[in-house]
Amino acid sequence: MDQIPQPPRSDKPRLHVLLAGPRGFCAGVDRAIKIVEEALRRYGAPVYVRHEIVHNRFVVQSLERQGAIFVEELDEVPDDAPVVFSAHGVPKSVPAEASRRKLFYLDATCPLVSKVHREAEQHFTRGRHILLIGHAGHPEVVGTMGQLPDGMVTLIEDEEQARTAPVPTDRPLAFITQTTLSVDDTSGIVAALKARFPQIHAPAKEDICYATTNRQAAVKAIAPRAALMVVVGAPNSSNSLRLVEVAERAGCPRALMVQRGRELDPAMAEGLGTIGITAGASAPEVLVEEVLARLRERFELEIEEVVVAEETVTFKLPAALQAAT
Incomplete structure (x- = not known):
């Protein structure tokens, strides 16, 4: 044998x-990349993208080879070119400026980030001051804070700030969170906020995606x-x-x-x-x-x-x- x-x-x-x-x-990243790719297919190169569409150089360079041009601000985008906003979300001033210039734009903000934006707006309309748990300077945090007028959101980065950050005392409070945080870190910050402000309004469903x-x-x-x-x-x-x-x-x-x-x-x-x-x-x-x-x-x-x-x-x-x- x-x-x-x-x-x-x-x-x-x-x-x-x-x-x-x-x-x-994740689904939000996959959607954002497809938006750029589909825009290139439909409208041809170049398609401008404000900020990295997602935080990955391999992805960004792949899209650049297909004809995407990444810029920091809208003043780098020609009037006749389509522009995509990144998955992290943008302040309201950005689409407002795009509309003023009559730019054709596509918003690739992750729907779960958009949900946090809507929460912020709802709290604002109900007269609440918002505490945003997140990291200073991160594009998502910049975008979320930019949904509301200056001074309407206080950024909380850690448990110490949750215990000590000055907040308005003349209105009710609510908290929201950046979607990409550590689950464990956030739970500690939330516990500190609830201990300090027992009446604080929490999200109906956790913001971390x-x-x-x-x-x-x-x-x-x-x-x-x-x-x-x-x-x-x-x-x-x-x-x-x-x-x-x-x-x-x-x-x-x-x-x-x-x-x-x-x-x-x-x-x-x-x-x-x-x-x-x-x-x-x-x-x-x-x-x-x-x-x-x-x-x-x-x-x-x-x-x-x-x-x-x-x-x-x-x-x-x-x-x-x-x-x-």
Whole structure:
């Protein structure tokens, strides 16, 4: 009887890889990228985009190759060119300026960020002063604060500010949150606010988005089993930075971020036995594959996917582009 040929034995050491699920693109990021791609298909290049459409250089450079031009402000956009607003949301002054100039614009703001904008407006119309839990300077925070007149929102970045920040005493209070925060950090800040202001109005449903929550939960499930956590993401991506922090707090001895596979030194995993890998919500799966390919240069990988949730959320494109498809 003929012997069944066996695959050649590898002399590489084995490495157990715990792959987080979910990881990578969320529905809001996927929608924002499709808006730029569909605008390019329908209107031709160039299509201008105000700020990075999502916080990932690989994605931005891919869209640039297709004809997208990224700018910081609208004064860099010609009068006859379409412009897309990023997934993080923009202050009301931005679409107002676009309308004044009669620019054709498409708003790629994540619908979950738009929900927070609507919450802010509703609190404002009811005479409440708003406390926004978030990180100063982040585009989403700038956009959310820019939904209301100056002075109507107080930014709260940590528990200390929740306990001590000066707030108006002549009107009721409400709080809202940036969608990409650490679930655990936010709960501490909320507890401090509620202890200080027992009558404060809370969101009907938590503002932190499902994708942020799910990706953090997957990291928490992996962290105690892994000697190293690799987060594929960008240093200006809030949700990616939070994954590094969550991994360390959940028991992983070391966590680091890489933007591309080539940034990872496989020798870092030497002798570790088990590592974890995840990706922020703006990082495409191809970048996770790059990291795995980099590790395979040195190790024989045994991959185990650790899935804590199945995501089925999708968001429609703006009406102007739905008609085009």
